[in-house]
Amino acid sequence: MEKKLGVYICKGCGIGEALDIEKLEKKVPPKVKICKSHPIMCSPEGIELIKQGIAGEEGVNTVVIAACSRRVLYDVFDFGPVIVERVNLREGVVWSHKPEEKRMTGGEEGEGPRVDELIQEMAEDYLRMGMAEAERVLPPEPYKETIDKKIMVMGGGITGLSAALEVAKVGYEATVIEKGPQVGGFAVKMRKQTPSSYPYEDLQEPVIQQIIKEAEAHPKIEIRTGLEVARIAGSPGLFDVTFKQAGTKSKWDIPEPVEVDEGAEAPPQPPDADKATPEDPANILAKDTDADRFGAIVLATGWKPWEPQEQGAAEEPKEGEEPPKEGEEPEPKEEGPNYEHLGLGKFPDVITNVALEEMAAKGKILRPSDGKPAASVAFVQCPGQGTDEDFPYASSITSMVALKQAKYVREDGGDDTKAYIFYQHMRTPGQNEYFYKSAQQDDGIFLTKGDVVSVSQNGDGLVLEANDTLLGENIKVSADMVVLGTGMVPITRDEPVLNFAYRQGAGFRDLDLFDGYPDSNFICFPYETRRTGIYAAGCARRAMGIQECIEDAAGAVLKAIQCLESAHRGVSVHPRSGDMTFPDFFFQRCTQCKRCTEECPFGALDDDEKGTPLPNPTRCRRCGTCMGACPERIVGFADYNIDSIGSMVKAIEVPEDDDENLRVLVLACENDAYPAFDMVGLHRLSYSPLVRIIPVRCLGSVNVVWIKDALSKGIDGIMTIGCKFGDDYQCHFIKGSELLDIRMDKIGEALKSLALEKERVQQVQIAIDEYDKIPGIIEEFMETIQGVGPNPFKGF
Amino acid sequence: MANSYWVEPDVKFVRQLKTMGGDTLKKCYQCATCSVVCPISPEERPFPRKEMIAAQWGLKDKLVGNMDVWLCHQCNDCSTYCPRGAKPGDILNAVRGMTITEYAWPGWLGKIVPDARFWWLLLAIPIAIFLVLLGATGYLKIPEGEIEFAKFFPTLLVDLVFVPLATLWIPLTFGIGISRFMKAIHNNAVAEGKAKRNDLNIPDFLKSLVCTIPTILSHSKFSQCTANKDRYLAHLLVLFSFAGLFVVTNIFFVALYILQLPGPYSQANPVKIFANLNAIALLVGVILMISNRLKDRGPNVGKGSYFDWSLILLVLGLVATGGLSELTRLAHLPSIAYPMYFAHLVFVFCLFAYLPFSKLAHLVYRTLAMAYSRYALREPCE
Numbered sequence A: 001m002e003k004k005l006g007v008y009i010c011k012g013c014g015i016g017e018a019l020d021i022e023k024l025e026k027k028v029p030p031k032v033k034i035c036k037s038h039p040i041m042c043s044p045e046g047i048e049l050i051k052q053g054i055a056g057e058e059g060v061n062t063v064v065i066a067a068c069s070r071r072v073l074y075d076v077f078d079f080g081p082v083i084v085e086r087v088n089l090r091e092g093v094v095w096s097h098k099p100e101e102k103r104m105t106g107g108e109e110g111e112g113p114r115v116d117e118l119i120q121e122m123a124e125d126y127l128r129m130g131m132a133e134a135e136r137v138l139p140p141e142p143y144k145e146t147i148d149k150k151i152m153v154m155g156g157g158i159t160g161l162s163a164a165l166e167v168a169k170v171g172y173e174a175t176v177i178e179k180g181p182q183v184g185g186f187a188v189k190m191r192k193q194t195p196s197s198y199p200y201e202d203l204q205e206p207v208i209q210q211i212i213k214e215a216e217a218h219p220k221i222e223i224r225t226g227l228e229v230a231r232i233a234g235s236p237g238l239f240d241v242t243f244k245q246a247g248t249k250s251k252w253d254i255p256e257p258v259e260v261d262e263g264a265e266a267p268p269q270p271p272d273a274d275k276a277t278p279e280d281p282a283n284i285l286a287k288d289t290d291a292d293r294f295g296a297i298v299l300a301t302g303w304k305p306w307e308p309q310e311q312g313a314a315e316e317p318k319e320g321e322e323p324p325k326e327g328e329e330p331e332p333k334e335e336g337p338n339y340e341h342l343g344l345g346k347f348p349d350v351i352t353n354v355a356l357e358e359m360a361a362k363g364k365i366l367r368p369s370d371g372k373p374a375a376s377v378a379f380v381q382c383p384g385q386g387t388d389e390d391f392p393y394a395s396s397i398t399s400m401v402a403l404k405q406a407k408y409v410r411e412d413g414g415d416d417t418k419a420y421i422f423y424q425h426m427r428t429p430g431q432n433e434y435f436y437k438s439a440q441q442d443d444g445i446f447l448t449k450g451d452v453v454s455v456s457q458n459g460d461g462l463v464l465e466a467n468d469t470l471l472g473e474n475i476k477v478s479a480d481m482v483v484l485g486t487g488m489v490p491i492t493r494d495e496p497v498l499n500f501a502y503r504q505g506a507g508f509r510d511l512d513l514f515d516g517y518p519d520s521n522f523i524c525f526p527y528e529t530r531r532t533g534i535y536a537a538g539c540a541r542r543a544m545g546i547q548e549c550i551e552d553a554a555g556a557v558l559k560a561i562q563c564l565e566s567a568h569r570g571v572s573v574h575p576r577s578g579d580m581t582f583p584d585f586f587f588q589r590c591t592q593c594k595r596c597t598e599e600c601p602f603g604a605l606d607d608d609e610k611g612t613p614l615p616n617p618t619r620c621r622r623c624g625t626c627m628g629a630c631p632e633r634i635v636g637f638a639d640y641n642i643d644s645i646g647s648m649v650k651a652i653e654v655p656e657d658d659d660e661n662l663r664v665l666v667l668a669c670e671n672d673a674y675p676a677f678d679m680v681g682l683h684r685l686s687y688s689p690l691v692r693i694i695p696v697r698c699l700g701s702v703n704v705v706w707i708k709d710a711l712s713k714g715i716d717g718i719m720t721i722g723c724k725f726g727d728d729y730q731c732h733f734i735k736g737s738e739l740l741d742i743r744m745d746k747i748g749e750a751l752k753s754l755a756l757e758k759e760r761v762q763q764v765q766i767a768i769d770e771y772d773k774i775p776g777i778i779e780e781f782m783e784t785i786q787g788v789g790p791n792p793f794k795g796f
Numbered sequence B: 001m002a003n004s005y006w007v008e009p010d011v012k013f014v015r016q017l018k019t020m021g022g023d024t025l026k027k028c029y030q031c032a033t034c035s036v037v038c039p040i041s042p043e044e045r046p047f048p049r050k051e052m053i054a055a056q057w058g059l060k061d062k063l064v065g066n067m068d069v070w071l072c073h074q075c076n077d078c079s080t081y082c083p084r085g086a087k088p089g090d091i092l093n094a095v096r097g098m099t100i101t102e103y104a105w106p107g108w109l110g111k112i113v114p115d116a117r118f119w120w121l122l123l124a125i126p127i128a129i130f131l132v133l134l135g136a137t138g139y140l141k142i143p144e145g146e147i148e149f150a151k152f153f154p155t156l157l158v159d160l161v162f163v164p165l166a167t168l169w170i171p172l173t174f175g176i177g178i179s180r181f182m183k184a185i186h187n188n189a190v191a192e193g194k195a196k197r198n199d200l201n202i203p204d205f206l207k208s209l210v211c212t213i214p215t216i217l218s219h220s221k222f223s224q225c226t227a228n229k230d231r232y233l234a235h236l237l238v239l240f241s242f243a244g245l246f247v248v249t250n251i252f253f254v255a256l257y258i259l260q261l262p263g264p265y266s267q268a269n270p271v272k273i274f275a276n277l278n279a280i281a282l283l284v285g286v287i288l289m290i291s292n293r294l295k296d297r298g299p300n301v302g303k304g305s306y307f308d309w310s311l312i313l314l315v316l317g318l319v320a321t322g323g324l325s326e327l328t329r330l331a332h333l334p335s336i337a338y339p340m341y342f343a344h345l346v347f348v349f350c351l352f353a354y355l356p357f358s359k360l361a362h363l364v365y366r367t368l369a370m371a372y373s374r375y376a377l378r379e380p381c382e
């Protein structure tokens, strides 16, 4: 495609006052067909001006608009198939820099380059960079396939059935797969459920039976019980699912991965996968022609009760450690609190909240030891000995259940029955607060924060000891029964469940990042898991009660439908919803290093026997991590590739022989960091005019070649700014910023061999609301760079 | 903290507290806002948050023997700020009522005085005693001529009732109650580590008592409150007029028996003027109290329980009948004046006889608790 560029410079929003627009226009090379400025480019007249250029004899097909940030007015500057390139003069230049007629240091009479000239240079650079990028991008074309729009719901509990109903109600088809002999899940084992309607005070009859009936009767819902998933192959719109009888083995089971050392680069590979023939089920890429096809999957496999870590007893002694002597108890391990001190398993009258619920559903609450009614029951929340260890799995559920069950106790016994609740936290968000209040109001329910340290036998009853209670001291109470509040652990924490025939493994990766939950970003993108097309709902996503599960199911179903429809239109589903691009591989130069396959945060890439990547466009979220990872630089998108960003870097003019007029390149993640820079401008904060910012899709997409190019060009320092990583990561693509961090470690070595200082390249983590820190961060980096001095490669 | 306290919640106690004006106690969720805003609460082990949970758990021994509840002057700052509408001010008041009942001797009287169902019985007792006395001595009629109350109810008969009441009944019943109370608050303070000394030294305690009196007279604790500051004036008026009337009664007693000067005394008599002034002050004080209590202070501040109101109404009845009997006497209306006087004596009887069991006992309990607190915390006299 022959590029016919039109450059349009806006003079509004303070741009015209701060910059010399004529001078700027002169920087546009003569081969550009049109170069025009307008007082307000986003006005109807301005838009008309651009449209004339497109429709006129110049036939402009690539528009470079030097005005505001690309994050605003994208709908105004939309000219259909025409490529639009935005140059951020407003937020990036004039709002964040004052064009004063003073010198860099020491005011008007001082030294160094003049500030207003630097700002003009900044605008010129950005314009050049925009034109350079525009030359190297292509209009994207969607990747279309014929897809299937049926939705599979895994799990036939309250969430699964509600999800199926939601799917059916909007006219899609749903298949519910339940492992057990019948549907209903734990909800059918409950006596009552916590209130879901005004006044939110009284327990309600469970709604599950009603939901089962509705789901079973719906013509668009198919319910299949006693089945498990042996394998899920394919990608959104095209999932091929092989079922098997629950508890049995199937030839389509995903082979156990071989153990790999941590830190090893290669992904876990099934044994002999490379040798397996395409027909052999041991090859995860083998196709089961009898598989069922689904478009998207709702993961509603629920939970299991939380159990604290086992104590050391069963563990093998580590090397070099003395094995415990005969008759000696092994030392209890520090990090392994369990229920032992609370007598679970030791005293029959100590049970879990799960056991109590099942008992209550069947009849009255009776002591397991002698079958007598329980006159006093003590509920212990967070039984992990004050550690709050079950916190990730407790959510508000253990609080709500304890309150509910305390009500059972009072319901079943006489007026003098007592229910104690010892908690580390009492979490009753939203309307649940009314329920808490109503339980509190009961004369026979006694609540206190406290750390329950022991349960012991006393006569035929139990004695419970609690420290640090609100009563101001350590207390003891006697109780007929003790109920331990256990949280809900998502099944996905310990089992692969979905059994993907993906190169990256059968389950979800990096589960430790979210305590075993499958989310890809719990806060910003609910329901989305680390595998595109799979949407978690209910207790697979967070510990929650019946009503929340029902609502959650609706959310996940909406996501699943969005996924189907996006796959159908050949666009990305999320978080870059509607993005038509997808990674293109120039396979002739692929060295089969598998870095892209391994690093893709969403397991979108498989590979063939030789190790050549096999892209699955509908699994892809267009993060660009594969492009950043590829050492051969052969991965790219139509509008975002090694060359497009590389040419922007090269378009930066680096002044030679000037110790003051340094250049710093910032690669800013467009999700948080780049908006934060815009906000710096919006708030009229300021940072050094020596900085040039290039937005990137994710730090994971940063290819080190850009850094090398920049350094060899003489740019003095490079900053990459992205989202927080680690435990509470905020990265939109899970690990992008972390992956770049690892890549940068390696570049440190390369710098050394070039005799360049390590300090020249720095990575910073920032959240969108930390925009106010940006000027400080930049200033600090500028000082560092001034400290190490100009890049010696300038001018080479 | 090694020892654990064996908790046995007393559900009955919770229910009792609720009927004594503590019906909101279960609402508390232990945020401790109340302890922070209370202008009187000490920095160490502040109240009323801890009292709230003790009340919820029915821990009677942590409440009725707790000196802290007496340091509270029910200013209701806490109740105003409580985010849950748990009305800690009212709860402490209810606990104080329960304390009076708990240590009362004889116990049955302690139970019926605060019980709204028995108000008639309390009034019937003096009426019966008076009727029997007057009937037996042949006085049960409206006398002729110049109104002179002694003609209707001979002074000797009055004293036959009131002197033993004041010199035997009150010292005996109240004495027992007080000694139980003192023992309890001392033990509780020591057990909970609130006291800086573990002994109970009577001379030292008396010293603290003496220097507590000015605090009480000046109502300086009361005036630290903000939520219902106006109660300060009403309470001050009532306290002082009561004290005044007490002095007057003693003067008349001396006048009668030692100086042999029987009444009625001239209205110009300075003692009489003082008495009338006090009566007016008491009336104003009580009316202020009533209007204060009825004032709408938002949903968080209660209007009081039967225990509070029975005393207020008794005092109101007392001044009203006293004043009216005097006015109708001066107006020569024997058919009103004599029954009024009778009623007045009934109320006076109630005030005295039920003193150790009614809210009025707080006069003594609070004074002792404040003195004990000063003593136990080794606070010097100002």
Ligand code: SF4
Binding pocket: A583, A599, A600, A601, A602, A603, A604, A605, A619, A620, A621, A622, A623, A624, A625, A626, A627
């Ligand atoms: S763009 Fe991201 S999601 Fe897509 S294949 Fe590459 S790394 Fe995977």
Ligand code: SF4
Binding pocket: A585, A589, A590, A591, A592, A593, A594, A595, A596, A597, A611, A612, A613, A629, A630, A631, A632, A633, A634, A635
């Ligand atoms: S990273 Fe590049 S070279 Fe390596 S396998 Fe992927 S496409 Fe091929």
Ligand code: SF4
Binding pocket: B027, B028, B029, B030, B031, B032, B033, B034, B035, B048, B049, B052, B078, B081, B082, B083, B084, B085, B086, B087, B088
């Ligand atoms: S009484 Fe009110 S203010 Fe005090 S702790 Fe309880 S809820 Fe908080």
Ligand code: SF4
Binding pocket: B037, B038, B039, B040, B041, B047, B048, B071, B072, B073, B074, B075, B076, B077, B078, B079, B088, B089, B092, B225
């Ligand atoms: S009523 Fe007043 S003095 Fe009593 S606890 Fe509340 S704030 Fe403190």
